[in-house]
Amino acid sequence: MSANSRLTIAAHALAWIGLYQRQGHEVATSEQIATSANTNPVVIRRLLGELRRAGLVESRRGVGAGWSLARELESMTLLDVYEALEPGPLFAMHRTTPDQECVVGRGIQPAMRSVYEGIEQTLRQELARVTLADVLRDVLATPR
Amino acid sequence: MSANSRLTIAAHALAWIGLYQRQGHEVATSEQIATSANTNPVVIRRLLGELRRAGLVESRRGVGAGWSLARELESMTLLDVYEALEPGPLFAMHRTTPDQECVVGRGIQPAMRSVYEGIEQTLRQELARVTLADVLRDVLATPR
DNA sequence: GCAGTCGCAACGGTAATTGTTACGACCGAC
DNA sequence: GTCGGTCGTAACAATTACCGTTGCGACTGC
Numbered sequence: 001m002s003a004n005s006r007l008t009i010a011a012h013a014l015a016w017i018g019l020y021q022r023q024g025h026e027v028a029t030s031e032q033i034a035t036s037a038n039t040n041p042v043v044i045r046r047l048l049g050e051l052r053r054a055g056l057v058e059s060r061r062g063v064g065a066g067w068s069l070a071r072e073l074e075s076m077t078l079l080d081v082y083e084a085l086e087p088g089p090l091f092a093m094h095r096t097t098p099d100q101e102c103v104v105g106r107g108i109q110p111a112m113r114s115v116y117e118g119i120e121q122t123l124r125q126e127l128a129r130v131t132l133a134d135v136l137r138d139v140l141a142t143p144r
Numbered sequence: 145m146s147a148n149s150r151l152t153i154a155a156h157a158l159a160w161i162g163l164y165q166r167q168g169h170e171v172a173t174s175e176q177i178a179t180s181a182n183t184n185p186v187v188i189r190r191l192l193g194e195l196r197r198a199g200l201v202e203s204r205r206g207v208g209a210g211w212s213l214a215r216e217l218e219s220m221t222l223l224d225v226y227e228a229l230e231p232g233p234l235f236a237m238h239r240t241t242p243d244q245e246c247v248v249g250r251g252i253q254p255a256m257r258s259v260y261e262g263i264e265q266t267l268r269q270e271l272a273r274v275t276l277a278d279v280l281r282d283v284l285a286t287p288r
Numbered sequence: 289g290c291a292g293t294c295g296c297a298a299c300g301g302t303a304a305t306t307g308t309t310a311c312g313a314c315c316g317a318c
Numbered sequence: 319g320t321c322g323g324t325c326g327t328a329a330c331a332a333t334t335a336c337c338g339t340t341g342c343g344a345c346t347g348c
Contacts, residue, residue, distance in 0.1 A: 004336065005236040008256050012238070016248045029293065036246040037238060040338050045294065062346025065293040078259065088335095090234070092149040094156070094181060095306075102180040104160045107283030112152050114282070115222065119270045126263045138258070139251030148305065173324065184307050189325065206315025209324040232304095239337075 010047050010081050012037050015136045017057065018073045027066030047085075054084030073136055079127035090123065091116045154191050154225050156181050159280045161201065162217045171210030191229075198228030217280055223271035234267065235260045 016036050017028045030041040030048065037044065048067055051057045058070045069076075093112065098105035160180050161172045174185040174192065181188065192211055195201045202214045237256065242249035
């Protein structure tokens with residue numbers, strides 16, 4: 001499957017901003033977060049831009065610009081982040097319509113769709129169970 | 145995320161072979177299955193080849209060659225198929241190692257790993273709950 | 289006005305999947 | 319023993335998503 005790290009990087013960025021703010025800073029720059037995540041600032045800005053549209057973070061421009069949390073980490077779940085990233089479905093149907101003259105071709109998509117919907121629902125419940133505050137707590141609990 | 149249809153096509157193929165065998169036929173050809181799934185026979189052979197390595201189907205060569213089930217559909221779950229396809233992890237970590245000098249950079253991967261492992265475990269349980277016989281039953285229950 | 293940062297477009301690189309062609313290997317029928 | 323039908327597999331192009339990078343305009347506190 002796709003090895004996509006967007007959720008991981010987004011969680012990394014939010015945890016970083018949250019910790020930085022706890023240390024008394026107002027805003028964090030994409031440059032700082034990118035250094036911690038070992039990637040490019042534009043990648044961080046792109047991701048945080050999506051989180052901003054979902055109301056999870058805010059950005060300030062001009063001198064002393066940067067990013068801050070729009071909500072407490074305690075009220076933010078991994079599901080909120082996951083949905084902000086608008087991922088496609090976990091499993092896809094056929095790329096072309098199967099043969100509608102065939103019994104299996106006609107019935108397979110409704111059959112699989114119901115299975116897939118149940119699985120995605122369960123996935124969302126699991127993601128909703130974990131807050132970003134939980135993530136940051138686990139991060140800080142890691143032995144050095 | 146990745147819109148990959150491998151699990152869907154594999155389930156389609158297995159349901160097709162299972163139904164065909166119930167109708168009294170010995171083997172199904174990749175050509176027939178490809179017609180039903182509206183794709184190329186080589187795609188089907190590649191997929192079924194992976195299922196064969198996992199012991200789910202068998203293939204015969206020569207004249208009258210084709211594919212048959214190695215086990216009853218009732219004993220085959222979507223988890224068996226999923227694992228036969230050896231999908232990568234649902235969520236990936238950073239592509240490059242995060243900054244180990246940073247507290248978040250050090251702790252984020254263990255923290256996310258434990259979340260992701262729980263989710264994959266749940267996914268497997270859901271897939272294990274559905275047999276291919278269930279899928280075929282649902283397929284046949286679809287109104288025409 | 290200046291400096292620092294975001295916003296965003298553009299482009300190339302990488303990787304996975306899918307579709308396609310080609311061809312050798314196999315084996316039952318004749 | 320040849321033939322025809324099918325699998326097994328390699329090779330390649332096309333597509334897609336994501337990632338990394340560069341460049342530059344927009345914004346704002348000083």
